[in-house]
Amino acid sequence: MTAQRAGFESERITLHGAGKSDEELIAACIGRIGCIAVDGIAELQRLADISRNGHTATVMLRLNVGVDASTHAFVRTGGKDSKFGIHPRDERAAASLLSANPQLHFAGVHAHIGSQIYDESAYLENASALVAAAERFASFGLQSERVVIGGGFGVPSDPDGDHTRLDVAATVAAAAALVRSAATERGLGAARLGIEPGRAIIADAGTTLYRVLAVKRQSHRTFVVVDGGIAENPRPALYGARYHVTAVTPRHEEDQEITLCGRSCENDELGTMRLPREVGPGDLLAMHSTGAYTYSMAGNYNRFPKPAVVGIANGTHRLLARRETIEDVLRNDAV
Ligand SMILES: Cc1ncc(COP(=O)(O)O)c(C=O)c1O
Incomplete structure (x- = not known):
């Protein structure tokens, strides 16, 4: 279709x-x-x-x-x-x-x-x-x-x-x-x-943008929690797919090793990588080469709404798929 x-x-x-x-x-x-x-x-x-x-x-x-x-x-x-x-x-x-x-x-x-x-x-x-x-x-x-x-x-x-x-x-x-x-x-x-x-x-035609929600320095690892995860990209959790991630918000401090993860009720890790030390809540991160098998695999896992898709070419942009609302997620509930 x-x-x-x-x-x-x-x-x-x-x-x-x-x-x-x-x-x-x-x-x-x-x-x-x-x-x-x-x-x-x-x-x-x-x-x-x-x-x-x-x-x-x-x-x-x-x-x-x-x-x-x-x-x-x-x-x-x-x-x-x-x-x-x-x-x-x-x-x-x-x-x-x-x-x-x-x-x-x-x-x-x-x-x-x-x-x-x-x-x-x-x-x-x-x-x-x-x-x-x-x-x-x-x-x-x-x-x-x-x-x-x-x-x-x-x-x-x-x-x-x-x-x-x-x-x-x-x-x-x-x-x-x-x-x-x-x-x-x-x-x-x-x-x-x-x-x-x-x-x-x-694959190279797509980039996923994540907003950092929290940075948590735990006993063994530093976790960067973003406003996405397994719901819109199940590949890392399914079979350990790895991605290149960079900070979009300009940051200059030296890199540290972090674990990027989503906000589901499981440990929905998106990968271990190096990012600038001062990356913090509100920053934007870019996950590269997500043009294949990402949006087409996205679902409403944990009832999270799907993100929007925006096409960019020759200095202009166009909405290709609108961001889902909570009402979209609830639309098939019969009661
Ligand atoms: C029958 C068939 N052909 C081709 C492909 C494309 O594979 P890839 O995107 O890894 O090139 C797939 C992917 O699932 C497939 O199922």
């Missing part, structure tokens, strides 16, 4: 999800999206049933090709321990279902192996495993027009961390060359390499 409202053409939208509602499967059959990445044999059967009455859908099969990328377990979406993708044992059944339902157009094979991956070799391993899968589907009579290696291209998030940035252009060029040569070697038709970059495109 967000993409559609932004004017994105439906043919260019691919719908993903480890589980999909009937409403989403219907959307794939009535042209509201260009392609559906089917993530299970039962889902494929449901799609076949829903599309039978004169509808069509373009289908990619999201496979679990067993690539276990080196990243946090919560954002690893391949390998034997993942809920994502069609298990190899179900590939033949998936091919039979597609062949028996010509209203479902098979577009090709897909595997997204996770997020914040900095290792080119994981993408090459994925591309190679997908070409092997395309060969299996070709032997079942289904030609893959696309081989899609997903996204997850790592961007730096923490100035003190080990990671820099994955060279996306070099990685994609290497994966494309691999797909081309492996497909030719195996006698497959020409397949297009597909990628789904998310964070690598949008």
Whole structure:
């Protein structure tokens, strides 16, 4: 819905999800999206049933090709321990279902192996495993027009961390060359390499501004409490995501180590970092590179209202999403 409202053409939208509602499967059959990445044999059967009455859908099969990328377990979406993708044992059944339902157009094979991956070799391993899968589907009579290696291209998030940035252009060029040569070697038709970059495109476009509410020097640590936290950015609490934070209010004293945290009733830490010693209540802090997976993950945890989103370009600004009020949070209460 967000993409559609932004004017994105439906043919260019691919719908993903480890589980999909009937409403989403219907959307794939009535042209509201260009392609559906089917993530299970039962889902494929449901799609076949829903599309039978004169509808069509373009289908990619999201496979679990067993690539276990080196990243946090919560954002690893391949390998034997993942809920994502069609298990190899179900590939033949998936091919039979597609062949028996010509209203479902098979577009090709897909595997997204996770997020914040900095290792080119994981993408090459994925591309190679997908070409092997395309060969299996070709032997079942289904030609893959696309081989899609997903996204997850790592961007730096923490100035003190080990990671820099994955060279996306070099990685994609290497994966494309691999797909081309492996497909030719195996006698497959020409397949297009597909990628789904998310964070690598949008992360740096966003900055979150926090107002400091309190600075508390406790026995072991100094805590800086801000007017946000897990409600509008659950990533640090969920899987230890780290961010670069700087003081916006000019401060010149030397830095000290602090723990940034929200104001929830848990220890909702946003990270340990260095900030100028005189940072105090009322100061503004900027958390950088929050353009991806921050506002879209924000909720009303602990019944806090969501913050506003403001777009800035060429010296002007525009409100993109208004700040929620308490009335917004209460609007669905039935009593
Ligand atoms: C199927 C799929 N493709 C691509 C992405 C983009 O990942 P990233 O933003 O890490 O590049 C995601 C993220 O969840 C995804 O689920």
